[in-house]
Amino acid sequence: MNSPHRVVIAGASIAGVTAAETLRYRGFGGDVLLLGDEPHLPYARPPLSKQILLEGWEPDRTTIKTLQELDDLGIQFRSSAAALALNPTERTVVTTEGAERYDDLIIATGARARRFGGNTGIRTLRTIDDALCLRNDMGNAKHLVVIGAGVLGSEIASAGRALGADVTLIGNKGQISFGSIGKALSSQIQDLHRGHGVALQLNVNITDVNEEDGFIHLGLGNGQTASGDIVVATIGTIARVEWLEGSGLEIADAVVCDEKGQASPGVYAVGDVAAWRDPTTGKATRVEHQTNAIDQAMSVAATIVDGQESIAPVPFFWSDIHGVSIKAYGWFYGHSLEKIDSTSEKGTLFASKEDGLTSGVISWDLAASAFRKSCAFVDESFTQRYRKLIVEEQR
Amino acid sequence: MKIVVQQDACVGSGQCALVAGSLFDQDDDGIVMLLNSEPSEAQERAAITAASLCPARAISVGKYLEPQN
Numbered sequence: 001m002n003s004p005h006r007v008v009i010a011g012a013s014i015a016g017v018t019a020a021e022t023l024r025y026r027g028f029g030g031d032v033l034l035l036g037d038e039p040h041l042p043y044a045r046p047p048l049s050k051q052i053l054l055e056g057w058e059p060d061r062t063t064i065k066t067l068q069e070l071d072d073l074g075i076q077f078r079s080s081a082a083a084l085a086l087n088p089t090e091r092t093v094v095t096t097e098g099a100e101r102y103d104d105l106i107i108a109t110g111a112r113a114r115r116f117g118g119n120t121g122i123r124t125l126r127t128i129d130d131a132l133c134l135r136n137d138m139g140n141a142k143h144l145v146v147i148g149a150g151v152l153g154s155e156i157a158s159a160g161r162a163l164g165a166d167v168t169l170i171g172n173k174g175q176i177s178f179g180s181i182g183k184a185l186s187s188q189i190q191d192l193h194r195g196h197g198v199a200l201q202l203n204v205n206i207t208d209v210n211e212e213d214g215f216i217h218l219g220l221g222n223g224q225t226a227s228g229d230i231v232v233a234t235i236g237t238i239a240r241v242e243w244l245e246g247s248g249l250e251i252a253d254a255v256v257c258d259e260k261g262q263a264s265p266g267v268y269a270v271g272d273v274a275a276w277r278d279p280t281t282g283k284a285t286r287v288e289h290q291t292n293a294i295d296q297a298m299s300v301a302a303t304i305v306d307g308q309e310s311i312a313p314v315p316f317f318w319s320d321i322h323g324v325s326i327k328a329y330g331w332f333y334g335h336s337l338e339k340i341d342s343t344s345e346k347g348t349l350f351a352s353k354e355d356g357l358t359s360g361v362i363s364w365d366l367a368a369s370a371f372r373k374s375c376a377f378v379d380e381s382f383t384q385r386y387r388k389l390i391v392e393e394q395r
Numbered sequence: 396m397k398i399v400v401q402q403d404a405c406v407g408s409g410q411c412a413l414v415a416g417s418l419f420d421q422d423d424d425g426i427v428m429l430l431n432s433e434p435s436e437a438q439e440r441a442a443i444t445a446a447s448l449c450p451a452r453a454i455s456v457g458k459y460l461e462p463q464n
Contacts, residue, residue, distance in 0.1 A: 014452065025443045025456070044404065044452060061403050064452045069399075072457055290450060298447055313448045316408045327408070368425025372409040 005030030007304060008093055008100050010083040011108030012036030014044065015271030015293040017064050019106050020075045022301035030103070032075045035095055037082035037109075040128060041066065046290065048131035049152055050320050053138070053159040059128055083109060086247040088264055104266050104304050107244070107255055108297070111237035111272040111288065116147055117209040121216055122231045125156065137230055141165045145218060145228030149202055151179045151319050153234040154189065157198050158321040160230075168226045169193060170218070171202040179317050180289065181328050181362060184337045185350070188364065189321070196322040201226065239273045239286060254286040261300045268303070270296040291315040314378070315360075327371055330360025330378045337362065340374075349374050357381065396439050397457040398446075400429045404453035411445035411454055418442055419454075427453060 007023060009016045012034050020034050036042060043062040051057040070077045081097040092099045113124030125131055134156075138144065144160035146153045149171025160167040175186040176193075193200055201220060208219040216231045239254040248264070250256040255269035259279040263269050271293035275284040295312045302308055318327045330352065337350040340361075347366035351358045357379040363371040398418065407425025411418070418438060420428045434442045439456075446454040 017452070018447070022447060025447065046406070046451070047404075057403075064404075065455070069455055069457075294447070294450070313410065313450070316410065316450045318406050318408065318450075329408070368407050368409070368421055368423065371407075372412065372421065372425070375409065375413065 005103045006033065006101065007031070007104045007106065008033045008035065008102035009106040009108055010035050010093060010095075011106075011110055011271070011273070012038075012042040012077065012079075013108065013110050013271070013293075014064065014290060015110070015297045016106065016108035017042045018294050018297035019108060019270060019301045020070075021065075021073060022298045023305060024073045024075070026302060026305040028301075028305045032073075033100060033102075034070070034075050034077045035081045035083060035093075035100070036077070036079050037096075038127065038129075039080045041079070042070075042077070043128055045126075046318075048128060049125060049155040049159070052128070052131045053135050053156065054162055056135075059132060062128060083107075083243050086244055086249070086267075088247060088249070088267055091266060102266070104268070106297075106300055106304075107263070107267065107269040107273055108271050109240040109243070109273045111239050114233070114236045114238050116206075116233035116235055117216075117231075120209050120211055120231075122147070122209070122233050124233055125152065126237070134230070134232065138163050138165065141228075141230045143168070143215075143228045143230075145170065145216070145226050145231045146234060147206065147218075147231065148234035148236070149173065149176045149200075150234060153232075154178070154193065154321050155319060156232055156234065157193065158196070161196050161198060161322065165230075166199075167197070168199040168201060168228070170204060170206065170220070170226060171200075172205050174203045176202065178326075179319070179328070180315055180332055181317075181326075182332060184332065184335070184352070185326075185362065185364070189326075192322055192324060237272065237288065241273060252284060254284075256284045260303055261296055262303075268300045270300050289315065289317070291317070314382075324365045325363070326365070327363040328360060329362075329371075329375050330358075331382055332360045335359070340377075351377060396434055396442065398429060398432045398434060398442055399455045399457060400427050401453045401455075402426050404451045406451045406453075408450050410448045410450070414448060415441035415445040419445060 042064040081095045085094040113126040144165040145168045146157045147170045157167045157169045205221040210217045217227045254275040257263045257276045261268045275286040277284045332352045335352045340349040348364040350362040352360040358377045361374045405427045446456045
């Protein structure tokens with residue numbers, strides 16, 4: 001082979017960038033082309049509903065890698081280049097900026113926000129442009145309605161209150177479900193919302209949507225109405241797989257992959273767009289979690305370079321609502337939580353137990369140092385792969 | 396290798412200080428503090444691991460390792 005091995009990565013969010021970076025960290029010497037469909041540099045999504053909405057961050061503070069940093073890593077980056085079609089036989093990806101040949105392709109096109117209410121003005125929050133537009137308009141909003149009672153919905157509701165709007169948070173599952181923690185802290189989080197003046201409607205369906213005089217009126221199943229000059233839906237996402245139609249890849253609600261992330265020879269998928277098959281259950285599942293996206297990207301990069309096992313990060317998740325910082329480290333499996341006696345001055349530590357062992361810890365507004373110490377409570381058996389590294393470093 | 400940290404992006408997860416305590420620490424708010432921007436050869440692997448595990452991608456280790464082949 002005369003030309004160097006070429007890896008093309010479709011999608012320049014956290015999964016795509018991590019894959020590109022890890023290829024280099026593992027000593028990959030070929031070409032790496034990273035394609036992003038937005039006009040921006042690769043950026044992080046977690047701050048969009050946090051620091052961008054609330055702290056007035058300039059958009060460039062969300063940048064994951066600058067052009068210089070990408071260049072230092074030998075990563076060629078192309079923005080505004082959306083993937084349109086895949087031809088696995090010829091090993092080419094067609095993009096809005098032309099066709100690209102690859103030896104290995106990593107599909108990291110992520111997901112888009114699921115919309116609600118057809119062509120009404122109900123918004124979603126997924127991209128930096130969505131976030132800046134929402135921030136701009138929320139400054140003048142009188143009543144904000146958020147549909148979807150999860151982490152993202154809670155963060156937007158919290159930002160709305162901080163900016164002085166009346167806020168209603170609507171859900172249909174009876175309680176708030178909070179990321180990897182699930183419903184274990186629902187009552188605390190609901191109390192926090194109520195304490196900050198958020199009106200909660202957590203067990204209703206929306207029966208109709210009307211727009212009138214700059215307001216959107218939502219008819220609720222309990223006969224009430226929720227009206228907002230801004231309405232945001234946070235009701236999940238849809239994997240961006242439509243461009244793969246006709247490629248021959250197996251697509252369910254996401255790109256179906258084996259347990260190493262391979263969808264077909266030389267084609268891999270990672271992050272929100274991928275459903276990796278669990279080797280024990282045989283089921284292919286899409287996992288929408290940043291740690292999972294990073295883990296899969298690192299694993300696929302390792303497979304491409306040397307086939308060696310990569311190091312999986314311990315799932316970590318954080319949020320900030322009404323000034324309370326919530327951090328979760330480890331695995332929760334929906335178990336009930338125990339409150340742990342803590343000598344720290346502020347905040348509470350919760351732990352999830354499995355067979356008497358701590359599988360995860362949650363900090364409810366603890367000081368950073370106390371939280372960091374508590375991470376060590378997570379039992380060794382859950383963190384074996386992780387610990388190996390610490391030992392290596394101490395040698 | 397040169398380590399660069401972006402304190403703006405840091406969310407204080409502390410994973411860097413956990414896997415590479417000789418290179419990273421955290422301040423009282425949990426924000427990353429870089430102890431040494433030029434790791435020794437023996438520390439390079441730990442630096443890469445810290446950069447890889449950072450949930451906020453706040454750590455960059457700059458120039459990549461020389462390709463092995």
